[in-house]
Amino acid sequence: xxxxxxxQPGLGLLRVSLLGPMGVGKTTALRSLCxxxxxxxxxxxxxxxxxxxxxxxxGAEFGEIxxxxxxxxxxxxxxxxxxxxxxxxxxxxxxxxxxxMVDVNDAGAVDYACEMxxxxxxxxxxxxxxxxxxxxxxxxxxxxxxxxxxxxxHDLTPLVEADPRDRQQMxxxxxxxxxxxSLQSQxx
Numbered sequence: 001x002x003x004x005x006x007x008q009p010g011l012g013l014l015r016v017s018l019l020g021p022m023g024v025g026k027t028t029a030l031r032s033l034c035x036x037x038x039x040x041x042x043x044x045x046x047x048x049x050x051x052x053x054x055x056x057x058x059g060a061e062f063g064e065i066x067x068x069x070x071x072x073x074x075x076x077x078x079x080x081x082x083x084x085x086x087x088x089x090x091x092x093x094x095x096x097x098x099x100x101m102v103d104v105n106d107a108g109a110v111d112y113a114c115e116m117x118x119x120x121x122x123x124x125x126x127x128x129x130x131x132x133x134x135x136x137x138x139x140x141x142x143x144x145x146x147x148x149x150x151x152x153x154h155d156l157t158p159l160v161e162a163d164p165r166d167r168q169q170m171x172x173x174x175x176x177x178x179x180x181x182s183l184q185s186q187x188x
Contacts, residue, residue, distance in 0.1 A: 020101030022080035025164030034063030095127040104145040
């Protein structure tokens with residue numbers, strides 16, 4: 001995996017956020033990357049109208065990956081429900097990068113991604129973004145999704161396809177983000 005930026009003494013862990021709508025696979029991705037040793041915040045889902053899953057995240061979930069050479073990466077999953085937007089903003093405000101997880105096949109995916117990208121751009125220090133298509137999609141569908149975001153005024157944002165259950169695919173997505181962060185640090 002491409003290395004994230006070097007740690008600076010006293011700055012703590014580098015943090016990458018996982019965000020997306022309820023049920024897209026944020027907790028699953030965190031578990032596939034970090035194992036069962038995560039600090040979770042799942043409770044019984046009382047909003048079965050929105051999503052039929054049994055449990056849902058109501059706060060930030062934390063896990064770590066050892067990148068080798070003394071580098072560690074903290075991963076933080078945020079809840080998908082709008083009522084927890086304050087948690088998502090807090091998580092993003094302390095993140096160097098973020099994976100915006102969506103199902104590009106979903107009819108509301110473009111609008112959701114636009115809303116998230118707009119909100120993230122308004123942060124004092126916006127994290128670098130990679131959009132993660134976490135359900136199988138055709139190349140044409142992925143292209144249409146990216147084109148729709150650009151047509152709605154957003155910068156071209158890397159779109160990576162990865163199954164949240166597959167650790168290697170998630171590590172590959174993090175590698176894309178690491179490469180972008182490395183390029184950014186070279187231009188500063």
